[in-house]
Amino acid sequence: xxxxxxxxxxxxxxxxxxxxxxxxxxxxxxxxxxxxxxxxxxxxxxxxxxxxxxxxxxxxxxxxxxxxxxxxxxxxxxxxxxxxxxxxxxxxxxxxxxxxxxxxxxxxxxxxxxxxxxxxxxxxxxxxxxxxxxxxxxxxxxxxxxxxxxxxxxxxxxxxxxxxxxxxxxxxxxxxxxxxxxxxxxxxxxxxxxxxxxxxxxxxxxxxxxxxxxxxxxxxxxxxxxxxxxxxxxxxxxxxxxxxxxxxxxxxxxxxxxxxxxxxxxxxxxxxxxxxxxxxxxxxxxxxxxxxxxxxxxxxxxxxxxxxxxxxxxxxxxxxxxxxxxxxxxxxxxx
Numbered sequence: 047x048x049x050x051x052x053x054x055x056x057x058x059x060x061x062x063x064x065x066x067x068x069x070x071x072x073x074x075x076x077x078x079x080x081x082x083x084x085x086x087x088x089x090x091x092x093x094x095x096x097x098x099x100x101x102x103x104x105x106x107x108x109x110x111x112x113x114x115x116x117x118x119x120x121x122x123x124x125x126x127x128x129x130x131x132x133x134x135x136x137x138x139x140x141x142x143x144x145x146x147x148x149x150x151x152x153x154x155x156x157x158x159x160x161x162x163x164x165x166x167x168x169x170x171x172x173x174x175x176x177x178x179x180x181x182x183x184x185x186x187x188x189x190x191x192x193x194x195x196x197x198x199x200x201x202x203x204x205x206x207x208x209x210x211x212x213x214x215x216x217x218x219x220x221x222x223x224x225x226x227x228x229x230x231x232x233x234x235x236x237x238x239x240x241x242x243x244x245x246x247x248x249x250x251x252x253x254x255x256x257x258x259x260x261x262x263x264x265x266x267x268x269x270x271x272x273x274x275x276x277x278x279x280x281x282x283x284x285x286x287x288x289x290x291x292x293x294x295x296x297x298x299x300x301x302x303x304x305x306x307x308x309x310x311x312x313x314x315x316x317x318x319x320x321x322x323x324x325x326x327x328x329x330x331x332x333x334x335x336x337x338x339x340x341x342x343x344x345x346x347x348x349x350x351x352x353x354x355x356x357x358x359x360x361x362x363x364x365x366x367x368x369x370x371x372x373x374x375x376x377x378x379x380x381x
Contacts, residue, residue: 048074049274050119052106052152053126055079057229058168058263060089062125065267067099074098076115080105082144084129089228106148109155116155121164121274124152130232131172131194135318138193145197146204153208153216164215165205166274171222171259171286173199176321183327184220184282191319202282209280217277219270221285222326226263226346227353235347238297239354242306252316254294257323261287262341272335286326287339296347303351 049066053059054077063075079085081103093099104111106126116122127145128134134141149167156163173196174182175189190196202218209216229236241248269285277283294311301308331337 047072047121048119049076050115050122051075051077052122052124052148053079053085054101055081055085055087055089056125056129057084057089057226057233058224058266059125060086060228061226061263062123062267062270063090063099064093065264066271067093067096069271074100076100076102076119078102078104078106078111078115079126082128083133084127084230086228086230107143107151109151112151112155113159116152116160116163119160119163121166122152122156123166123168123270123274124149125168127168127198129170129194130230131192132232132317134192134194134197138197141193141197142200145194146200149201150204153204153214156214157208157212161212161214164274164279165217166270166277167202167205167216167218168270169202169218169220170195170198171220171284171324171326172321173202173220174324174326176323177325178323181286181325181327182284184284184330191321206280215279217273217279218282219273219285220282220326221266221269222259222261222287222324224263224266225260226350227357229263234293234296235300235350236354238300239304239351242301242304242310243355245306245310247312248297248301248310249312249314250294250297251314251320254297254311254313255292255322256320257290257292257325258296259286259325260289260291260296260343260347261285261339262343262346265339265341268340269331269335269337272331272337276335278334283331283335284326284328285331285337286328287343288328289343290323290325291343299344299347300351303348304355 054063128141188199190199225235
């Protein structure tokens, strides 16, 4: 199979490219990435000499590279997105352009140039909004609370509409919060690790009681791979690992692993529209496709902390560091 991965230099995208190359010896991966805020060329430095991997610098909003590449592949996994909620609140425009218009550009390319190609749209649990009790299933109403989740919800609606209108082979995955190696430092877990290592204050919104369900990025990659190969056209698959934990508890776990004091925690004013709890029912992908999470949270969170401590991986926004070759990071399946 020849796969086009969009946003393959980002956190989830780079892990997915590496996962596919390692798991499927007969697959080829073409990665299109504009190398924006969430991308780091060092993330896939280890694949530079891999014959089955190809990188193209390009923007998913630009039809030219998308149209050309779509003609040459069997499937598309659309991971490219602006993802940071705080940034979307400060300036929603890039989120509408990249997440919604970018998805539309891909759909048009498939419709016009390769209507046999399968698309897996990688979405988010945030489009359902918050839930105080129970868990959302794939048929629940979408109630996005911020510009980021609204832009992703709009993209999902276009995918559903293109499937129904043009009978294209399209599927959607909606996943909970990811953690693992190569994640941008503005996200909660890497931000906490890096600031703790530098003995800097760690800001926590409100009281820190907002609950998120955490899944290791490798488990997410496996789920997307299953949907790519076995998922039914027109279907939506929730992906969750049932690790619902308040943000403050996550931060305290990281500080304990690093033997850092809890007085580094600094509570700050809550952000607008901050959802109190996300929760997904992932029974569909478990029963229909046989997926289940394999990496236990406690152990792999500790491994993730040690990866940031011990690797040579760098990140542009840290300013004082240059991008270095990332230390290859192979997580052992602990089950």
